[in-house]
Amino acid sequence: xxxxTRRRRLTVAAALATVTVLAATACAPRTGTTDxxxxxxxxxxxxxxxxxxxxxxxxxxxxxVEGEPxxxxxxxxxxxxxxxxxxxLLTVEPDFTLESGIAETAEWIDPVTFExxxxxxxxxxxxxxxxxxxxxxxxxxxxxxxxxxxAAFALISSIETSGDDTVxxxxxxPDTTFRDALGGGGGAVMxxxxxxxxxxxLGTSGGGLMCAGxxxxxxxxxxxxxxxxxxxxxxxxxxxxxxxxxxxxxDGATLTSALTAGEIDGAFTVxxxxxxxxxxxxxxxxxxxxxxxxxxxxxxSADSAAADPRVRQALSLAIDRSTYIDTxxxxxxxxxxxxxxxxxxxxxxxxxxxxxxxxxxxAPEVDLDAAKKLIAESGIDTSVPLVLAVPAGAKEFSQTxxxxxxxxxxxxxxxxxDERQPADFGALFYTPELREGIDFxxxxxxxxxPGVLGYPQLFMLPAEIGxxxxxxxxxxxxxxxxxxxxxxxxxxxxxxxxxxxxxxIFAADQLQVTLAGAYQLTYLSDDLTGITTSVAIYSSPWAxxxxxx
Amino acid sequence: xxxxxxxxxxxxxxxxxxxxxxxxxALLLTPGDPVSALAGGAxxxxxxxxxxxxxxxxxxxxxxxxLHWLGGVVTGDFxxxxxxxxDVSVLVGARFEVTFQLVLLTTALIAxxxxxxxxxxxxxxxxxDMIVSVSTSLxxxxxxxxxxxxxxxxxxxxxxxxxxxxAGDEGLDRLWHLVLPAASLAxxxxxxxxxxxxxxxxxxxxxxxxxxxxVRGIPWPRVFRRHVFHNAAPQILAISGTTIxxxxxxxxxxxxxxxxxxxxxxxxxxxxxxxxxxxxxxxxLLVTLFxxxxxxxxxxxxxxxxxxxxxxxxx
Numbered sequence: 001x002x003x004x005t006r007r008r009r010l011t012v013a014a015a016l017a018t019v020t021v022l023a024a025t026a027c028a029p030r031t032g033t034t035d036x037x038x039x040x041x042x043x044x045x046x047x048x049x050x051x052x053x054x055x056x057x058x059x060x061x062x063x064x065v066e067g068e069p070x071x072x073x074x075x076x077x078x079x080x081x082x083x084x085x086x087x088x089l090l091t092v093e094p095d096f097t098l099e100s101g102i103a104e105t106a107e108w109i110d111p112v113t114f115e116x117x118x119x120x121x122x123x124x125x126x127x128x129x130x131x132x133x134x135x136x137x138x139x140x141x142x143x144x145x146x147x148x149x150x151a152a153f154a155l156i157s158s159i160e161t162s163g164d165d166t167v168x169x170x171x172x173x174p175d176t177t178f179r180d181a182l183g184g185g186g187g188a189v190m191x192x193x194x195x196x197x198x199x200x201x202l203g204t205s206g207g208g209l210m211c212a213g214x215x216x217x218x219x220x221x222x223x224x225x226x227x228x229x230x231x232x233x234x235x236x237x238x239x240x241x242x243x244x245x246x247x248x249x250x251d252g253a254t255l256t257s258a259l260t261a262g263e264i265d266g267a268f269t270v271x272x273x274x275x276x277x278x279x280x281x282x283x284x285x286x287x288x289x290x291x292x293x294x295x296x297x298x299x300x301s302a303d304s305a306a307a308d309p310r311v312r313q314a315l316s317l318a319i320d321r322s323t324y325i326d327t328x329x330x331x332x333x334x335x336x337x338x339x340x341x342x343x344x345x346x347x348x349x350x351x352x353x354x355x356x357x358x359x360x361x362x363a364p365e366v367d368l369d370a371a372k373k374l375i376a377e378s379g380i381d382t383s384v385p386l387v388l389a390v391p392a393g394a395k396e397f398s399q400t401x402x403x404x405x406x407x408x409x410x411x412x413x414x415x416x417x418d419e420r421q422p423a424d425f426g427a428l429f430y431t432p433e434l435r436e437g438i439d440f441x442x443x444x445x446x447x448x449x450p451g452v453l454g455y456p457q458l459f460m461l462p463a464e465i466g467x468x469x470x471x472x473x474x475x476x477x478x479x480x481x482x483x484x485x486x487x488x489x490x491x492x493x494x495x496x497x498x499x500x501x502x503x504x505i506f507a508a509d510q511l512q513v514t515l516a517g518a519y520q521l522t523y524l525s526d527d528l529t530g531i532t533t534s535v536a537i538y539s540s541p542w543a544x545x546x547x548x549x
Numbered sequence: 550x551x552x553x554x555x556x557x558x559x560x561x562x563x564x565x566x567x568x569x570x571x572x573x574x575a576l577l578l579t580p581g582d583p584v585s586a587l588a589g590g591a592x593x594x595x596x597x598x599x600x601x602x603x604x605x606x607x608x609x610x611x612x613x614x615x616l617h618w619l620g621g622v623v624t625g626d627f628x629x630x631x632x633x634x635x636d637v638s639v640l641v642g643a644r645f646e647v648t649f650q651l652v653l654l655t656t657a658l659i660a661x662x663x664x665x666x667x668x669x670x671x672x673x674x675x676x677x678d679m680i681v682s683v684s685t686s687l688x689x690x691x692x693x694x695x696x697x698x699x700x701x702x703x704x705x706x707x708x709x710x711x712x713x714x715x716a717g718d719e720g721l722d723r724l725w726h727l728v729l730p731a732a733s734l735a736x737x738x739x740x741x742x743x744x745x746x747x748x749x750x751x752x753x754x755x756x757x758x759x760x761x762x763x764v765r766g767i768p769w770p771r772v773f774r775r776h777v778f779h780n781a782a783p784q785i786l787a788i789s790g791t792t793i794x795x796x797x798x799x800x801x802x803x804x805x806x807x808x809x810x811x812x813x814x815x816x817x818x819x820x821x822x823x824x825x826x827x828x829x830x831x832x833x834l835l836v837t838l839f840x841x842x843x844x845x846x847x848x849x850x851x852x853x854x855x856x857x858x859x860x861x862x863x864x
Contacts, residue, residue, distance in 0.1 A: 067818070068633075068810070070632050070633055070634070071633070071634060144597075145594040145596065145597040146597055200634070201634075201635070203634075204633060204634050204635040205633065205635050205639065205640075206635050206636070206639060207635075221643055222633070222635070222639060222640050222643040222644065222810075223640070223643050223644040223647075223810030223811070223814075223815060224643065224644075224647075224716065224810045247714075247715060247808065248808070248810065249714065249808045251805055251806065251808065253698065253806075254701075254713065254714055254805075254806060254807065254808050257701055257702075257705065257706050257713045257714070258713045258714035258715075258808065260706070261705060261706055261709070261713050263712055263713055263714050263715070264714065421821055422821045422822060424823075427584065427823075430584070430598065431584070468594075
């Protein structure tokens with residue numbers, strides 16, 4: 001939205017007075033030190049989406065806090081722009097339930113065959129009709145390890161079209177994770193003809209895209225912005241906002257001032273550290289929504305003290321989650337009992353089974369005596385410092401590191417912190433040599449589609465069957481059997497029962513020491529409404545109903 | 550003069566060649582694995598990592614990789630970004646404009662305020678000299694990002710006179726968007742140039758020939774122009790050349806603070822992500838700019854005062 005007049009016209013004197021006040025108060029969110037604990041938000045008041053807009057808007061400027069996307073190709077990237085461009089076969093609703101999307105139906109017709117029927121009358125931006133061949137082409141692109149969504153496509157044996165609007169996907173074994181994955185980028189449909197033409201440039205600033213979403217890719221100026229315009233022929237109704245300009249703002253302070261000054265109309269995943277500035281007088285409001293995002297740390301090698309569950313349990317018992325949430329998340333998060341975040345199954349068919357099992361898990365608590373006892377039992381050499389690797393430059397992680405460090409000190413452990421630049425930190429995840437000398441790695445992540453197996457498969461299965469982040473060599477036959485059973489079950493109840501039985505074991509072993517669940521934070525101009533405000537923004541067209549209030 | 554230009558060109562070519570070797574090998578020797586940039590968001594299996602390494606020749610010996618790269622650069626193929634999978638020339642071209650405009654505006658600010666306050670301090674009374682001296686000490690002590698935060702608070706957030714963010718559209722809107730970034734980038738250099746100018750002028754003011762000229766009754770404005778400024782100019786120019794060339798690299802901080810997608814922020818971002826082709830080309834571009842701008846400053850100085858430039862070169 002372009003503003004022709006600025007709301008505030010202050011005299012020089014008044015402005016200078018404001019600066020003094022800002023110097024005294026606004027420093028707090030920047031440095032993250034506050035005198036009193038920030039106010040907690042009741043989980044029941046979290047907002048999944050804002051009421052649909054009623055008036056049209058010419059232009060909205062939106063900040064992408066992750067920075068310029070590497071690509072808009074849905075199979076190689078997850079970012080907040082793609083879901084508005086490329087519709088998926090299924091749609092993840094703001095409350096994390098799964099509804100039909102480009103697929104009218106997408107169901108198992110037998111334990112190893114999945115049938116997709118394409119919705120009638122869906123067309124790409126250029127007007128060509130979307131067919132089963134385009135669906136098969138798009139799914140096929142995820143059958144390589146280079147795809148972000150490969151895990152959910154690993155059990156596929158073949159994909160074939162059976163008519164103009166039907167696709168059959170054949171599996172080597174049943175797979176409960178596949179249907180959920182179709183709600184995210186893995187199920188995004190692109191034009192085969194366009195993809196064949198542009199080849200490897202697909203999704204880049206030069207190659208572009210051809211999809212069937214509510215917005216069309218208009219222009220990508222590298223380093224500056226990506227602009228999209230409303231698709232008037234969208235199958236689910238044209239958006240009210242004519243144009244969205246996505247600008248890239250990775251600096252938290254710059255983002256905060258541009259948002260509160262109204263130069264940028266909105267942003268997702270804004271820094272919790274700026275909570276005070278966002279809640280102060282400004283051009284918009286801060287909205288907290290449910291999320292699957294969490295902060296955690298886990299073992300980096302099999303021959304470290306960190307590979308002993310008792311050491312992780314002890315650290316978990318030493319960390320005060322409430323202080324953690326106040327400090328790192330400014331109160332904008334909640335205690336999360338285990339690695340699998342509750343929101344991820346909140347819309348699933350067997351959610352009651354998941355809920356009951358989650359309720360039965362012990363809540364994290366502080367018990368220094370028990371922690372010290374565990375350390376003594378483990379028999380580890382406490383004179384050797386344990387190294388915790390964190391990404392450099394992120395305030396949340398430097399705070400996380402110091403909290404873990406000081407908690408460890410309380411139970412007689414020494415933690416030394418190894419801050420790594422983003423590329424080096426990223427490389428830790430798949431270059432084993434780089435993890436030498438590191439005991440723990442702190443991470444954050446979110447799951448963009450429903451489904452409970454995303455994290456457990458990566459962290460708890462033996463490496464050769466998919467546990468690529470299982471660096472401590474964790475191998476529990478029961479957990480492995482249950483997780484495999486949960487994946488290949490043919491009904492939701494069996495899958496849920498098998499999963500919760502695995503969870504009972506792995507939750508206690510704390511393959512990742514979960515520190516907190518973080519809410520999805522959105523800042524939006526007071527003049528606008530209609531967006532999704534839960535973590536579903538990463539997989540559903542969140543700007544479809546965006547417009548004036 | 551022609552010999553000097555030719556000499557400069559030869560030196561320039563040699564410098565660039567050496568710089569390209571250093572840049573290329575230094576990047577490969579620094580820790581971190583470019584595969585992380587190449588893999589993007591995927592969770593690569595060992596097979597995929599091997600395929601990526603083969604495709605991008607990461608397992609070739611460094612000298613072979615260098616020759617391959619140099620061959621590309623010479624024929625105008627700057628390679629593809631590991632991260633954005635697009636031609637580096639496209640990425641760099643799109644961002645160069647903003648940085649160039651930012652540096653141009655910053656240079657103008659430095660020229661007006663740096664030279665202006667330096668001259669003022671040299672020729673005015675003691676009190677003005679003191680004020681300028683204190684201000685420049687302060688200016689040199691304030692890091693660019695602090696100045697940026699202060700300027701945003703005062704002139705963008707509170708007064709609302711300038712935008713806090715972005716490069717705006719072409720023309721006047723762009724200029725308006727670049728004022729605060731340029732001011733925050735310029736402050737430190739204004740102070741620096743002011744000091745250099747002042748001391749160069751003061752040295753001339755106290756020199757024998759100026760005394761003589763004044764005693765001979767030549768009008769003061771003429772003495773200042775012909776003797777003082779003329780003799781001090783080569784030194785000021787040489788320092789200014791280095792300063793302006795350095796602005797291209799220094800712009801990263803201002804670009805970051807004001808969300809301008811320029812060359813400086815591209816370089817920091819690419820370095821953090823280990824996007825080798827981008828870092829190589831941008832570094833080489835910065836070195837080229839540095840060398841060329843310095844050469845231009847030298848030539849200008851020589852044009853103003855051949856003797857002085859000659860002495861400086863031989864010194």
